Amino acid sequence: MSTQTSRIAVVEQHSLVRLGLETLLSGSTLLTVVALAADPSELPSPAAQRLDVIVYGAPPVTGPSFAKTVDALALSGRVLVVADFAGWQPVTEALRAGAFGCVSKQADEEELLRAVETVALGGLHIAPGLATRLHSELRQPASTPAPALAHREREALRLLATGLTHGQIARRMGLTEATVSTYVKRIRNKLNVRNKADLTRKAIELGLLQDEEFRGNAALASGYSPAA
The missing domain is CATH 3.40.50.2300 (Response regulator)
Incomplete structure (x- = not known):
């Protein structure tokens, strides 16, 4: 059998x-x-x-x-x-x-x-x-989901994580540098992060850096390697 x-x-x-x-x-x-x-x-x-x-x-x-x-x-x-x-x-x-x-x-x-x-x-x-x-x-205590980012905030976070300055992001998005600074402040508060490396990690976790070029630029900009 x-x-x-x-x-x-x-x-x-x-x-x-x-x-x-x-x-x-x-x-x-x-x-x-x-x-x-x-x-x-x-x-x-x-x-x-x-x-x-x-x-x-x-x-x-x-x-x-x-x-x-x-x-x-x-x-x-x-x-x-x-x-x-x-x-x-x-x-x-x-x-x-x-x-x-x-x-x-x-x-x-x-x-x-x-x-x-x-x-x-x-x-x-x-x-x-x-x-x-x-x-x-x-x-470990269950984490509270982070507040959702608005579309323009997600775009600003993606560009920031690739290493662009506030001025470069402003030109890319057609905004003033002051508006970009406001977006970044909101993003930091919503995600409860304070430094560039943590912002890069959050961008990767949120799936904002799917393109390999963006991943490479983000790692170089922050000194952070996802494979580490």
Whole structure:
């Protein structure tokens, strides 16, 4: 009597890591790798192919786009996030976005296989090495959502984070420098930030710096690196 295997997809931007995951998972008699992708957009639509688990190798930078990606992948199957889980990648964020499990990229082969097999059966898996971190995150008080920024405030924040001065922003937006200064003061008060580096972080978290050129300029302007 044959046992039906779980259908697995691997989403990982680095080809060598992607192939390594395929080799590891294909060695299990309980799993069958049916799809490989460098980007979530390359996966077949949910209607085209049933997936039991999507092993998502998350990039080091997160923010709103991270949660949106996990949420979108969850439409196609149960998501297991494999990430560095540095300061930018809270375990709770992955779970709230719909993930069924979290494993560090430093996990050994046995741990990863156990995680995939658990999630394939509908279970929730948090790697032992992340348990203390999860407990700590859950004990933190819930943050109050920051007040929404107006459209022109968001634009001013985006330009400020790329390294432009108030005068340059004023010329770009067709405003007076005094008006730009007023916008920046409002933004600081709404987001409760006081320095340029924190404003840059907020711009990235709000998804305002999606373009790589803007990200590079912002990092140079503030001395802040999202991958740090």
